[in-house]
Amino acid sequence: MLFNRRTFMLGTAGAAAGIALATSRSRSAFAAEDSQLRAMWWGSNDRSKRTLSVARLFQEKNPGISIVGESLSGDGYWTKLATQMAGRAIADVFQLEPNTISDYSKRGACLALDPFINSALDVNAFGKDMLKLTTVDGKLWGVGLGLNSFAMFYDADAFAKAGVTPPGLDTTWSEYADIAIEMAKATGKGGGPYAARYTYVFDAWLRQRGSSLFNESGLGFGVEEAKEWYAYWEDLRKRGGTVAADVQTLDQNTIDTNCLALGYSAIGMAYSNQLIGYQLIMKSKLGIGMLPRAEKGGPSGHYYRPALIWSIGATSEHGEEAAKFISFFVNDVEAGKILGVERGVPMSPTVREAILPLLNPTEAETVKYINALKDQVGSYPPPAPLGATEFDHRVFRPIADELAFERVSVADAAERLVSEGKAAIRTG
Structure with a gap:
């Protein structure tokens, strides 16, 4: 219970x-x-x-x-x-x-x-x-x-049954989308999460492109970068590679409410130490790997934390x-x-x-996963600014949810993320 x-x-x-x-x-x-x-x-x-x-x-x-x-x-x-x-x-x-x-x-x-x-x-x-x-x-x-880092968990049994190769060390975001769609078709579930609402995944995405979630002066990204982020997840959702909006909004940033743990997807994104908690409540054997990257051989966006x-x-x-x-x-x-x-x-x-x-x-x-990241991790980011929690809870997640429910456009969501984000960070 x-x-x-x-x-x-x-x-x-x-x-x-x-x-x-x-x-x-x-x-x-x-x-x-x-x-x-x-x-x-x-x-x-x-x-x-x-x-x-x-x-x-x-x-x-x-x-x-x-x-x-x-x-x-x-x-x-x-x-x-x-x-x-x-x-x-x-x-x-x-x-x-x-x-x-x-x-x-x-x-x-x-x-x-x-x-x-x-x-x-x-x-x-x-x-x-x-x-x-x-x-x-x-x-x-x-x-x-x-110590931990960002990670991707996947239902290894489901991948084996579907005959699909799981994401690997050098999988790109483009390749990940194809894998997620293929798994969605094979399992009848959402391939993976609608991760537009995960700040830590966005952080890795930005670091792969030379930016960051936060910097010394506040937000480390701009509207165009937010547009690219939202456009990716909206395209993947419409192609059937993510869980539906109503499923994703069940996620309260806990293991037992994540779409993978709930059985709605074959892939989840979380933190490496949480593999233990996920495996305890799931019957399927889970695999663990890195988040996708922008390009082959490019920065992973990962860091030890x-x-x-x-x-x-x-x-x-x-x-x-x-x-x-x-x-x-x-x-x-x-x-x-x-x-x-x-x-x-x-x-x-x-x-x-x-x-x-x-x-x-x-x-x-x-x-083993933490050890394998030794040559993949970058430098630890500067401390999150005052208002970072408010940004996550009151700005980042709600805007992503509105986007998934098609209540706001990609362009408007990006504009709001930056403007409302700056307000949250400034006011704390």
């Missing part, structure tokens, strides 16, 4: 091993501990189970600290975070990702972690380059939980304890064995080495 919102209270060391499921309103019913941390994240049931298991392990090794964990789904997470920010009651530990850490740190949601380094927070094994991934304006605002990030709430009264939990999460070998690579390939070399022999075939595939 999937819950849109799940709150978990974990017992302290010596307490019963079971996990009590409760609503946030019942938190006060639990006995107060020396320090009680609230942790909040989004993700699948599998992610929640792993997270809670690590939290239990942390509590066993750190008596006097208890953790209340809350998992939310889709846009509900960001709505809850906004409410917490307004009420000055942000969770002690909360989850962000690369496109949101700059935005939320500048909005005052995060506590700078620099004062905790070498005391409660150990990041010495990561190296300076890894820390740069979560550094904004010279301060560390979060800790990356693993922190898959997900733990940050500390700016209003937390338990910063030291929260930093200690984050440090345990990313450095403890036993914790690493529980987490695997569901949140990305561990940044700690010690943890990475310890878990490799224990990975199942799907988990091993994600590590």
